[in-house]
Amino acid sequence: MIRVGVLGARGRVGVEVCKAVEAADDLELVATVDTGDPIEALEGAEVVVDFTHPDVVMDNMRWCIEHGIHPVVGTTGFDADRLERVRGWLEANPGVNALIAPNFGIAAVLMMHFAQQAARYFDSVEIVELHHPNKADAPSGTARRTAELVAQARRKAGTAPMPDATSSELDGARGADVDGVHVHAVRLAGLIAHQEVLLGGDGEILTIRHDTMNRASFTPGVLLGVRRVREIPGLTVGLEHLLDL
Numbered sequence: 001m002i003r004v005g006v007l008g009a010r011g012r013v014g015v016e017v018c019k020a021v022e023a024a025d026d027l028e029l030v031a032t033v034d035t036g037d038p039i040e041a042l043e044g045a046e047v048v049v050d051f052t053h054p055d056v057v058m059d060n061m062r063w064c065i066e067h068g069i070h071p072v073v074g075t076t077g078f079d080a081d082r083l084e085r086v087r088g089w090l091e092a093n094p095g096v097n098a099l100i101a102p103n104f105g106i107a108a109v110l111m112m113h114f115a116q117q118a119a120r121y122f123d124s125v126e127i128v129e130l131h132h133p134n135k136a137d138a139p140s141g142t143a144r145r146t147a148e149l150v151a152q153a154r155r156k157a158g159t160a161p162m163p164d165a166t167s168s169e170l171d172g173a174r175g176a177d178v179d180g181v182h183v184h185a186v187r188l189a190g191l192i193a194h195q196e197v198l199l200g201g202d203g204e205i206l207t208i209r210h211d212t213m214n215r216a217s218f219t220p221g222v223l224l225g226v227r228r229v230r231e232i233p234g235l236t237v238g239l240e241h242l243l244d245l
């Protein structure tokens with residue numbers, strides 16, 4: 001049995017993670033922590049799943065790593081600087097590993113993978129992400145990661161810069177520039193989490209779309225991370241590394 005703790009246990013995703021851990025024969029839910037609960041309740045856990053908030057996730061990760069607990073993190077808001085700090089904590093605590101995945105949905109991971117594969121064949125790539133209006137960060141972690149993967153693929157292939165004649169614009173009209181890829185964020189009541197990667201070439205458009213229909217959809221990926229994190233050394237970013245893609 002793997003002893004699992006959950007941070008953000010009363011949140012939209014945390015609730016689903018707790019249910020999934022409780023239902024798994026090989027996992028034991030030993031602690032659930034949310035705002036106002038003492039983090040020390042996690043001390044008996046081997047693996048802690050974090051679905052909290054970008055403002056608190058770094059403190060949570062540091063606490064887990066310094067207590068010899070492997071974090072499996074879905075909370076977003078990571079940039080290169082944050083990832084470097086996590087690597088530093090892991091180096092100072094050998095034997096502790098961490099998994100951070102901007103999206104634990106298997107279909108979402110495939111969407112990112114397919115976008116990365118397709119990116120070099122098109123003149124233009126832009127990303128539109130659409131989420132519920134309670135989301136703290138924009139653009140989404142998934143969109144940021146997709147843009148980075150697309151940009152990496154295009155750099156590697158030596159693809160020409162994307163055509164764009166815009167010479168005057170209202171602030172934000174062209175979205176955020178993530179590694180040279182434009183990312184547009186919609187916040188709309190009624191949505192959960194959705195993303196389109198638009199790839200355009202001469203006379204052809206390819207659209208790769210992913211829709212999250214409920215938050216239980218994240219849990220198979222989370223449980224995969226929980227089961228594997230103890231054996232993947234150091235910091236792993238992205239669930240694709242566990243999917244043999």
Ligand SMILES: NC(=O)C1=CN([C@@H]2O[C@H](COP(=O)(O)OP(=O)(O)OC[C@H]3O[C@@H](n4cnc5c(N)ncnc54)[C@H](OP(=O)(O)O)[C@@H]3O)[C@@H](O)[C@H]2O)C=CC1
Nearest residue numbers: 008010011012013034035051052056074075076102103104
């Ligand atoms: N990687 C992935 O696959 C996915 C990632 N996410 C990301 O996960 C994060 C959480 O999303 P979601 O579940 O929708 O958010 P919610 O706001 O529904 O849940 C977060 C929970 O964490 C609690 N919380 C806040 N601070 C702390 C803390 N210091 N310690 C313990 N608990 C705390 C919140 O309490 P309170 O409300 O009282 O502050 C809340 O109950 C976001 O960053 C989101 O983008 C979401 C879906 C999938």
Ligand SMILES: O=C(O)C1=N[C@H](C(=O)O)C[C@H](O)C1
Nearest residue numbers: 076102103135140141142193
């Ligand atoms: O906040 C959410 O809801 C989600 N957050 C993640 C992100 O920022 O990419 C994953 C998914 O999009 C849902």
